[in-house]
Amino acid sequence: MISSHDTHTEDTRPLNRDPKIESVCRFLEDIESHFKYKTLLHTQHPISRKSLYVPIQVTRERNYRHEVETFWGYAESEAELKRAYAIKNRDVEAKRYRVPWEQAKKNYQRLMVLADPGMGKSALLRREAALTAASERQKLVDAQITVEDVVFPLFIRLVDLHETADDIAVAIASLVQRDYPTTWADIQPWLQAKLRQGKCLLLFNALDEVPKRDRNALATKLNQFLETHPCPIICTSRIVGYGGAFINGAKEVEIIPLSQPQIERFIHAWFKHGTDSEKDGISAASLIEQLRQNPQLRGLAQNPRLLYLLCSLYYEQVLTLPARRSQIYQKTVEYLLSQWTHHRGSDSGVKIRLLEDLAYQFTCKGQEVFDSQELKQEIANALEQDQGLEPLRQQTPAQLLVQLSGEQGILHRLTQEGDRYVFIHRITQDYLTACYLQRVIQDNPSQGMALVKAHLWEYDWHQSISLLAGLMDDPIPLFQAIVQEKDDIFSTLLLLTGRAIAECKQLSHPLITEVIDHIYDLWHHYPFVGFIASTVVALGQTNSQMAEKLQQDLDEKQYYTRKDFVAALIAALGQIGSPSAVATLIKALNQGPWYVRGEAATALGYIGDAETVKALIPALRDEDTVVRGEAAAAMGRIGTSAAIQALIIALHDNDSYVRGEAAMALAQIGTPEALQELVKVLNHPDSFVRWQASGAIHLENPTVVQALIQALNHPQDQIREEAAMVLGKIATKETLEALIPALQDADPVVREEAAEALARSGNPQTLEVLIPALADTDPVVRQEAAAALGRMGTTPALTALIPILQDQDKRVRKQGIESLGRIGTPAALQALIPLLKDGDGDIRGATATALGRIGTAPALQALMPLLKDNDWFVREQAAMALSRIGTPQTLEALLQFPTTEIERPEILTLIRTLAVRFSREKSPLVPVYPELVGAMGGFRRLGRKLSGKR
Numbered sequence: 001m002i003s004s005h006d007t008h009t010e011d012t013r014p015l016n017r018d019p020k021i022e023s024v025c026r027f028l029e030d031i032e033s034h035f036k037y038k039t040l041l042h043t044q045h046p047i048s049r050k051s052l053y054v055p056i057q058v059t060r061e062r063n064y065r066h067e068v069e070t071f072w073g074y075a076e077s078e079a080e081l082k083r084a085y086a087i088k089n090r091d092v093e094a095k096r097y098r099v100p101w102e103q104a105k106k107n108y109q110r111l112m113v114l115a116d117p118g119m120g121k122s123a124l125l126r127r128e129a130a131l132t133a134a135s136e137r138q139k140l141v142d143a144q145i146t147v148e149d150v151v152f153p154l155f156i157r158l159v160d161l162h163e164t165a166d167d168i169a170v171a172i173a174s175l176v177q178r179d180y181p182t183t184w185a186d187i188q189p190w191l192q193a194k195l196r197q198g199k200c201l202l203l204f205n206a207l208d209e210v211p212k213r214d215r216n217a218l219a220t221k222l223n224q225f226l227e228t229h230p231c232p233i234i235c236t237s238r239i240v241g242y243g244g245a246f247i248n249g250a251k252e253v254e255i256i257p258l259s260q261p262q263i264e265r266f267i268h269a270w271f272k273h274g275t276d277s278e279k280d281g282i283s284a285a286s287l288i289e290q291l292r293q294n295p296q297l298r299g300l301a302q303n304p305r306l307l308y309l310l311c312s313l314y315y316e317q318v319l320t321l322p323a324r325r326s327q328i329y330q331k332t333v334e335y336l337l338s339q340w341t342h343h344r345g346s347d348s349g350v351k352i353r354l355l356e357d358l359a360y361q362f363t364c365k366g367q368e369v370f371d372s373q374e375l376k377q378e379i380a381n382a383l384e385q386d387q388g389l390e391p392l393r394q395q396t397p398a399q400l401l402v403q404l405s406g407e408q409g410i411l412h413r414l415t416q417e418g419d420r421y422v423f424i425h426r427i428t429q430d431y432l433t434a435c436y437l438q439r440v441i442q443d444n445p446s447q448g449m450a451l452v453k454a455h456l457w458e459y460d461w462h463q464s465i466s467l468l469a470g471l472m473d474d475p476i477p478l479f480q481a482i483v484q485e486k487d488d489i490f491s492t493l494l495l496l497t498g499r500a501i502a503e504c505k506q507l508s509h510p511l512i513t514e515v516i517d518h519i520y521d522l523w524h525h526y527p528f529v530g531f532i533a534s535t536v537v538a539l540g541q542t543n544s545q546m547a548e549k550l551q552q553d554l555d556e557k558q559y560y561t562r563k564d565f566v567a568a569l570i571a572a573l574g575q576i577g578s579p580s581a582v583a584t585l586i587k588a589l590n591q592g593p594w595y596v597r598g599e600a601a602t603a604l605g606y607i608g609d610a611e612t613v614k615a616l617i618p619a620l621r622d623e624d625t626v627v628r629g630e631a632a633a634a635m636g637r638i639g640t641s642a643a644i645q646a647l648i649i650a651l652h653d654n655d656s657y658v659r660g661e662a663a664m665a666l667a668q669i670g671t672p673e674a675l676q677e678l679v680k681v682l683n684h685p686d687s688f689v690r691w692q693a694s695g696a697i698h699l700e701n702p703t704v705v706q707a708l709i710q711a712l713n714h715p716q717d718q719i720r721e722e723a724a725m726v727l728g729k730i731a732t733k734e735t736l737e738a739l740i741p742a743l744q745d746a747d748p749v750v751r752e753e754a755a756e757a758l759a760r761s762g763n764p765q766t767l768e769v770l771i772p773a774l775a776d777t778d779p780v781v782r783q784e785a786a787a788a789l790g791r792m793g794t795t796p797a798l799t800a801l802i803p804i805l806q807d808q809d810k811r812v813r814k815q816g817i818e819s820l821g822r823i824g825t826p827a828a829l830q831a832l833i834p835l836l837k838d839g840d841g842d843i844r845g846a847t848a849t850a851l852g853r854i855g856t857a858p859a860l861q862a863l864m865p866l867l868k869d870n871d872w873f874v875r876e877q878a879a880m881a882l883s884r885i886g887t888p889q890t891l892e893a894l895l896q897f898p899t900t901e902i903e904r905p906e907i908l909t910l911i912r913t914l915a916v917r918f919s920r921e922k923s924p925l926v927p928v929y930p931e932l933v934g935a936m937g938g939f940r941r942l943g944r945k946l947s948g949k950r
Contacts, residue, residue: 018147020147021147023186024147024187025137027180028133028134028137028150028152029133029137029183030180030183031133031152031153031155031180032129032130032133032134032137034155034179034180035049035126035127035129035130035133035155036048036049036130037049038052047273047274048273049123049126049127049130050127050130051269051272051273052266052269052273053127053269054258054262054265054266054304055100055101055102055262055670056124056255056262057098057099057100057256058098058099058100058101058104058113058253058255058256059098059099059253059254059256060098060253061252061253062114062252062254098256098637098668100668101124102670104251104253105128105234106731107251107731107760108760109232109233109249109791110232110235110247110248110249111233111234111235111250111251111252111253112235112236112237112242112246112247112250112251112252112253113234113237113253113255114236114237114239114242114252114253115236115239115254115255116238116239116240116303117238117305117425117426117427118303118304119257120255120304120305121205121206121237121238121255122205122206122236124236124255125155125205126155128153128203128234129154129155129201132151132201133153136150136151136152136153148199149199150194150199151194151199151200151201152191152194152199152200152201153201153203154175154176154200154203155179155203155205156172156202156203156205157205157206157209157414158204158205158206158209158210158218159206159209159210159414159418160175161175161221161222162210162211162214162218167225168221168222168224168229169192169195169225172191172202173188173191173192176191195229195231196228196229198229198230199231200231201232201233202231202232203234204222204234204235204236205235205236206236206237206414207235207236207237207242208237208238208241209414209420212241215243215246219245219246222246223247223248226248233247235247235250239254243855243884244853244855244884245824245853248793249791249792249793249822251791257302258301258302258303258307259302259608259637259638260298260577260606260607261608261639261640263291263301263302263307264284264288266304266307266311267287267288267307267311270308271283271284271287271311271315272284274311274315275315279317282314282317287310287314287321290321292579292609293578293579294323295540295541295542295576295577295578295581296324296325296538296541297310297321297323297325297328298577299541300328305425306328309328310328312335313328313331313332313335316335318334318335319331324503324504324542325467326431326434326467326470326471326503327470329427329428329431329467330431330435333352333428333431333432334348336409336410347391347392350388350389350391350392351392351400351403353388353389354379354382354386354392354400354404355404355410356432356433356435356436356439357382357386357389358375358378359423359428359430359432359433359435360436361378361381361382362378362429363429363433363460363464368422368426368429369414369420369422370420370422371419371420371421372401372419372421375397375401375411375421376397376401377397379397379400379401380397383397405421409424410423410424410428411423411424412424427463430463430464430467431464433461433464434464434465434467434468437451437464437465438471438472441468441472445477449478449481452465452468452478452481453481453485456482456493456496457492457926457927458920459916460920462496462499465482466496466499466500466503468500469500469503469504470503470504472504475500475501475504476507476509476511479497479501479512479515482496482497483497483511483515486927486929488915488927488930489908489911489930489933490908490912491518491519491522491532492927494515494522495519495531495532495535497515498519498535498539499535499539501515501516501539501543502535502538502539502541502542502543503542504542506542506544512543513545516539516543516546516549519535519536519539519546520546523535523568524565526905526908527564527568527569528564528568528905529908531909531912533568533571533572536550536572537572537576540572540573540578540581541576541577541578547576547578547580547581550569550572550576550581550584551573551580551581551584554566554569554570554573554584554585554587554588563595566595570585570588570596570600570603573585574602574603574607575606577606582609582611585603585607585612586600586604586611586612589601589604589615589619590615590618594624594626594627597622597624597627598626598627599630601631601633602634604616605631605634605635605636605638606634608637608638608640610640612634612638613640613642613643614642616634616635616638616643619631620646620658625655625657628653628655628658629657629658629661630661631650632647632650632658632661632662632664632665633661633665635647635650636661636664636666637665639668639669639671639674641673643665643669644666644669644671644674647662647666648666650665651663651666651681659684659686659688659689660688660689662689663678663681663688666678667693678693690722705730705734705735708726708727708730708735709723709727709735709738711723712724712738712739712742712745712750717747717750720742720745720747720750724739724742724745724749724750724753724754725753727739727753727757728753728754728757728760729757731757731760735757736757736758736766739753739754739757739758740754740758740766740769742754743755743769743772743773743776748776748777748778748780748781751781752780752781755770755773755776755781755783755784755788756780756784758770758785759784759785759787759788759791760788766788767789767792767794767796767797770785770788770789771785771789771796771797771800773785774786774789774800774803779807779809779811779812780811782812783809783811783812783815784815786804786815786816786819787815787819789801790815790818790819790820790823791819791822793822793823797819797823798820798823798828801816801819801820801823802816802831804816805817805820805831805832805835810840810842810843813843813846814842814843814846817835817843817846817849817850818846818850820832821850821853821854822853824854824855828854829851829854829856829858832847832850832851832854833862835847836848836862836865841869841873841874842873844866844869844871844874844877845873845874845876848863848866848877848878849877849880849881851863851881852877852880852881852882852884852885853881853884855884855885859885860882860885863878863882864882864890864893866878867879867882867901867910868901875904875906876906879906879907879909879910882910882914883909883913883914886910886913886914888914888918888923888925890914891911891914891915891918891923892925894910895911895925895928899933911928912928915928
């Protein structure tokens with residue numbers, strides 16, 4: 001906790017300093033004070049964001065492609081990702097798809113950060129603003145930089161840029177003046193010059209708040225601005241609805257849900273800094289144990305905003321655990337209303353009823369964002385039509401809106417000055433909609449069920465319908481109403497029923513047994529299809545019947561039948577993470593064949609509690625090197641002191657692969673304890689261990705940097721190699737400039753490291769040295785040069801890249817393809833089209849991915865034939881590309897494929913993705929009934945028809 005006098009940064013600057021320095025310092029202090037603190041929900045006291053921060057990880061590439069924001073969305077994408085790794089295995093390094101945020105932001109000049117609501121996108125930008133402001137001010141105070149060198153971190157909501165007709169540079173200046181009125185005059189003379197010189201870190205928040213129809217126009221304005229104002233950028237958006245390619249040259253990454261160790265670290269920090277006193281039986285340890293015993297709640301805790309709410313509810317003893325999801329949301333709404341002293345009283349229940357009415361009406365309209373006028377109109381309608389709101393009729397809609405909104409309210413303003421509102425979380429809107437449906441069902445069952453049935457084919461309603469089941473005393477009539485409806489080729493209603501069952505307390509009923517049996521059979525046929533696998537996981541977390549099926553199947557009789565199913569089975573148990581699932585995985589780790597032991601080690605690493613660490617330590621001594629390597633990687637994800645100690649031993653394994661995995665794991669952990677151990681192996685005889693160690697250690701002291709730059713001229717190749725690698729990891733302007741001459745080094749490894757670092761930076765000023773690097777004798781140098789040119793995206797870069805599509809090295813060709821896809825011009829597309837007939841499936845697959853990134857009508861047309869390619873990898877990549885850019889006409893064409901092709905997992909997933917997307921547009925092809933499929937119809941239903949009568 002902090003007191004009010006702690007909210008001011010201590011000023012240690014000497015007096016009577018240069019007025020320019022004083023002005024800039026005041027502005028940076030102003031920025032820092034804006035973002036350094038947040039208000040605790042349960043005390044209304046400010047707390048330093050730093051004290052609650054848990055280091056996050058992001059993906060290297062886009063992995064999460066769910067079309068609806070639900071609490072099972074990430075599980076869908078994780079299952080698809082597991083399928084790619086388990087079957088494809090074309091790129092071993094693809095498994096290393098997680099990197100620390102600190103590494104990602106250092107490696108790329110422009111970033112697009114994607115995540116679902118509550119995953120911390122806005123908090124990430126606010127933290128970057130505060131950290132950068134503090135760091136720049138301190139460097140200025142210490143005379144490490146001049147006023148001209150200072151970088152201004154500017155947090156800007158993209159909707160504010162969208163709502164002005166001004167030039168981007170003018171609009172940014174206006175927003176800075178609005179947000180920092182007391183210090184604006186201090187920096188006004190320098191702001192435009194800073195923008196032109198690239199000396200502003202632009203933190204663009206919430207692309208999803210900009211209407212879809214206007215995003216292309218905003219992207220055009222921004223990219224034109226960036227051509228003359230080369231500022232570093234971090235932009236954020238929700239995953240759902242993001243079409244890609246908003247900022248030219250931006251690296252797209254996604255925030256990864258919190259792991260168990262991250263959850264525990266946050267809970268400990270919350271109880272340490274967010275509470276004034278202990279309460280009997282209420283502690284960080286007790287909450288962690290409750291989450292461990294309740295896998296469904298642990299799934300909620302992977303979302304930072306929901307984890308924050310869980311901590312508050314648990315500490316205030318508003319919530320008794322274990323609890324179902326619907327109970328969590330119920331207590332959250334009640335608790336938030338109770339926080340307003342002047343709102344307490346007998347009308348709180350009536351206000352919740354009003355919120356339910358509002359949520360239902362806006363959900364019917366498909367709205368998550370609404371202005372005050374819309375809200376007041378809906379409040380007025382509810383007061384007139386809902387007799388249960390009689391106690392509120394003495395108040396005006398405007399008065400009620402004030403009471404329901406605010407910083408800690410159920411309704412939030414998107415911006416302090418704006419007129420647009422949202423519910424505190426999308427799931428809150430879904431929950432309140434479910435409450436409305438429950439109320440109608442209680443008053444008039446037939447009318448209530450009719451409302452439910454009216455929305456069965458609107459996928460955005462499925463979360464509300466699932467939560468409705470958890471609210472009902474007897475949900476069996478709801479299950480019966482769903483399964484009696486005609487289902488589609490994906491068994492959508494069967495799976496919806498399964499998800500609804502997962503929200504209920506344990507029930508014994510023949511219909512539930514039948515539903516679970518059918519879902520399990522369906523999953524057995526499609527073990528890595530995300531929308532099916534995520535339902536199995538949801539049921540496995542709450543329903544003993546599904547959990548027992550999974551655990552019984554993971555025994556020796558399954559080990560030698562279908563390796564893909566075994567991998568999916570182990571992954572599902574890892575996602576479930578219950579004590580019984582952990583016990584089953586430990587048994588597999590100790591008794592299965594090598595590939596089962598390796599998969600079990602990976603799954604246990606994602607669970608990450610003390611018991612799994614205890615089980616993984618012996619696996620580091622397994623007779624199989626792959627198992628030992630997977631165990632080391634798992635320890636890296638866990639990151640506890642016990643895991644670090646085990647990895648220290650693994651650094652001395654007799655196999656280089658295992659030693660390298662251990663070093664990479666310690667580097668990934670990145671804590672002072674882990675880095676201290678890496679320092680000890682800087683002189684390790686294994687070069688891979690040395691490189692991982694030196695690359696992870698942050699050697700940014702100016703003296704060290706100068707020594708490394710000088711080492712680039714050392715006569716020994718090994719010293720130049722390691723100096724180049726470390727300088728590339730530091731990745732400051734100074735170190736990158738020093739690496740440019742290294743592109744001419746006689747040692748190919750030095751050239752590789754220099755090219756890789758310059759490729760990540762995307763600095764247009766390196767164009768002249770990178771184009772000649774495309775002719776380097778080392779294919780890695782050519783590959784990295786091609787990557788760098790792709791990020792620049794200029795016409796000279798495009799011209800230089802086209803010839804390398806004929807390079808003799810396949811890696812270089814693939815990178816050239818990716819870079820041309822990133823540039824995305826008609827000329828780039830024209831160069832790529834002939835490669836669709838290349839004899840190498842990897843090349844055709846890479847080209848399909850590039851065409852999906854380009855996303856134009858000609859690219860889409862060229863992709864369709866690839867769905868019938870003989871190489872399944874090409875089909876997979878084409879399907880993924882089409883899932884991003886497909887149109888209703890694409891869906892219609894796909895439904896004419898022979899049923900044997902539609903039943904392939906990649907095609908089935910593609911069709912379902914497009915169907916979900918276009919369901920919002922009331923497409924006549926949704927639901928996709930069997931008779932719509934194939935020229936002759938007659939698609940074999942995936943799930944058997946349920947009787948629905950018990």
